Amino acid sequence: MNTMEKLAILTDAAKYDVSCSSSGVNKKNKGGLGNAKSYGICHTWSADGRCVSLLKILLTNYCIYNCSYCVNRNHNDIPRASFTAREIADLTIQFYRRNYIEGLFLSSAIEHSPNHTMEKIWEVLDILRNEYSFHGYIHVKVIPGSDPGIIHKTGLLADRMSVNIEQPTEQSLRLLAPQKSLQALFTPMAEICRQITQTSEEKKKFRRIKRYVPAGQSTQMIVGASDDTDLTILKATETLYDRFNLKRVYFSAYIPVNEGPNLPALATIPPLLREHRLYQADWLLRFYQFKAEEIVNPQFPRLDTDFDPKISWALRNIHLFPLEINRASYEELLRIPGIGVTSALRIVRQRRLSPISYDNLHKFGVVLKRARFFLTCQGRYYGGIPIETSLIRQALTPQPQPLQLTLF
Amino acid sequence: MDYLYDNTFDGLLTCIYYSYYEDTAKGIYPQDNYQCSLVNPSRIIITDPILSSRVYAAIAQKISSTALKQVYYVFLSNHPCKENLILKYLQLGFKFGRKIESFHTHPDVLPVHQTARKVSFEAHRFFGLLRFAETGDFLYASLTPDHNILILLADHFADRLAMENFIIHDQKRATAVIYNKKEWYLTDFTKPDMLSITEAESFYQHLWLKYFTHIAIESRKNKRLQNQFVPQRYRNNLVEFTNSLLSD
Structure with a gap:
């Protein structure tokens, strides 16, 4: 089998992994090839509109496991292939030189045993880092069940590591991936988290210490394969951020690739809108100082599909509004739908110099279409309708586009 | 008085110097396509690196290094009257000092911020593209x-x-x-x-194209989203969009 065919097979096998970010670490080129920028760089966008930043590829798609949702499970009759460590390293270097990619995202199905697979992943990193002096970004997937020693030495070479937990609860994981358990997934995550904290503490005392997994760790959950509510998912997300200090939790709308008794039918359309709403909620957790129970609660366990989670929250808590732009604290400004981090910072900085008038508000980047119902500016309310949940909800609902009638 | 400069950043800063110490400039324009007017006299400014470096240092010191960066980014932009944006911004800046950055919606500041943002965004885009x-x-x-x-x-x-x-x-x-x-x-x-x-080059271009077509998930296809991120005008120089040999 030639490189071209292998690349096609192993790209197809890897593409359902969501994460593709190359952010979180600044590195200079120390006499070799490559560097990294903490803001991350996207290199192109594929036909599904997702960015391509890293060479996302599997080492092999031969698998001993049979997770029902996974395209690579061993019961599936699909073309199988394996790359050697050197092939992947060469491919990475050649793509990187041409500025096609920002680095490598290496994952693998589990061939023979977790340890064997993890050892092979380490080998790729060893060639890249020590032989080719590659300083670009490397994200590795941790193979659950592999030896802590191998994970540790891989972590010393990688920029980011991730363990996919796939499902927010033990029950749904057992249904879909009977050979995995959440506890077994949390063990490496906790260990990586401990190492990261430890080395960054040591870094404060000794400058020359090498940081362990400097861009942090992330994880991924599949949405829509089991019947977990958004409440369960967001609660789990929040716990993951708190407990393991994760950089990101990714959500992946379940795309049916297999048939199974515990799975949605093959014809199911991927819940893309739900995934989108979950990401919006995730942003509220990470940048807008929201708590999971504010966004969803046992009364409203699912995210509203018609409105983004921030509007839904504001409509449920209409008694807190309107807020005065010239007096509200930064945290309060962030709670207004239509105001984001950038515009809130601009407002806070400018109002130290002069009061802010309504006419200027859009220049900050505030989306008045949404924001005007929730704020006052110099004491005046510009919403035009009484501040009542039902009325605002109606005003915010997108109107159907009028149709052009035909002439004949 | 209109000042005419030679399209270099140093030239522009020299104009700012003369505008500050001699006649206040009403506008600054590039020499090569200036349209003379009967009302406004014009003056060709000879670029002087010593004077320009003084203005350069003054912007960094009296306004801020961020302001200097903004000015430079605006200079790199294709805004039709970028020189005048910079002139007005700096006139205000020497009055207000570093506070000017916080004055986001001021009519002399906003266009500078917006233009500088466009330039830095495009540069960032090309780190990848x-x-x-x-x-x-x-x-x-x-x-x-x-x-x-x-x-x-x-x-x-x-x-x-x-x-x-x-x-x-x-x-x-x-x-x-x-x-x-x-x-x-x-x-x-x-x-x-x-x-x-080289031969190796065309091999890797084909590999890249293969990777690019296979990484997309068919059931999530979204061409509109792709168009937003990769505008048509950039695609002529992108291997994966021009080379349709393998697009299956």
């Missing part, structure tokens, strides 16, 4: 950006590809950044005719 091709002795990349961002790309790629020789060629402005494994310089450049890619 630039494509090098192996031509034997060096890596060659060409681009046709809206703004004159070439100089913003140079440091990034000189660090990243430190062990390579490369040329980054702005086809629109016929300039290039040339790097020789030690240092880079900016120069006028036209594409040589005999530039041919």
Whole structure:
């Protein structure tokens, strides 16, 4: 089998992994090839509109496991292939030189045993880092069940590591991936988290210490394969951020690739809108100082599909509004739908110099279409309708586009 | 009084110097396409690196280094009257000092912030969207950006590809950044005719194309989203969008 065919097979096998970010670490080129920028760089966008930043590829798609949702499970009759460590390293270097990619995202199905697979992943990193002096970004997937020693030495070479937990609860994981358990997934995550904290503490005392997994760790959950509510998912997300200090939790709308008794039918359309709403909620957790129970609660366990989670929250808590732009604290400004981090910072900085008038508000980047119902500016309310949940909800609902009638 | 300058940043800063110490400038325009007016007298300013470096230092000290960066980015933009934006911004800046950055909605500040943001955004975009091709002795990349961002790309790629020789060629402005494994310089450049890619290059281009087509998930196909991120005007220089040999 030639490189071209292998690349096609192993790209197809890897593409359902969501994460593709190359952010979180600044590195200079120390006499070799490559560097990294903490803001991350996207290199192109594929036909599904997702960015391509890293060479996302599997080492092999031969698998001993049979997770029902996974395209690579061993019961599936699909073309199988394996790359050697050197092939992947060469491919990475050649793509990187041409500025096609920002680095490598290496994952693998589990061939023979977790340890064997993890050892092979380490080998790729060893060639890249020590032989080719590659300083670009490397994200590795941790193979659950592999030896802590191998994970540790891989972590010393990688920029980011991730363990996919796939499902927010033990029950749904057992249904879909009977050979995995959440506890077994949390063990490496906790260990990586401990190492990261430890080395960054040591870094404060000794400058020359090498940081362990400097861009942090992330994880991924599949949405829509089991019947977990958004409440369960967001609660789990929040716990993951708190407990393991994760950089990101990714959500992946379940795309049916297999048939199974515990799975949605093959014809199911991927819940893309739900995934989108979950990401919006995730942003509220990470940048807008929201708590999971504010966004969803046992009364409203699912995210509203018609409105983004921030509007839904504001409509449920209409008694807190309107807020005065010239007096509200930064945290309060962030709670207004239509105001984001950038515009809130601009407002806070400018109002130290002069009061802010309504006419200027859009220049900050505030989306008045949404924001005007929730704020006052110099004491005046510009919403035009009484501040009542039902009325605002109606005003915010997108109107159907009028149709052009035909002439004949 | 209209000041005319020679299209260099130093020239522009020299104009600012004269505007401050001699006649206040009503506008600053490039020499080469200035339309004389009967009402406004004009004056050609000879670029003086000593004067310009004084203005440069003054902006950094009396306003802020961020303001200096904003001004430089606006200078690199293709805004039709960028010189006047800079002039007004600096006049206000020397009055207000570093506070000017916080005055986001001021009519003299907002266009500067917006234009500088566009330039820095495009430069950031090209960190990713630039494509090098192996031509034997060096890596060659060409681009046709809206703004004159070439100089913003140079440091990034000189660090990243430190062990390579490369040329980054702005086809629109016929300039290039040339790097020789030690240092880079900016120069006028036209594409040589005999530039041919190596065999290995076409192999990796095909691999890349294969990867690019296979990484997309069919059931999530969203061309509109893709168009937002990769505008049509950039696609001529992107291997994965021009080379349709393998698009299956």
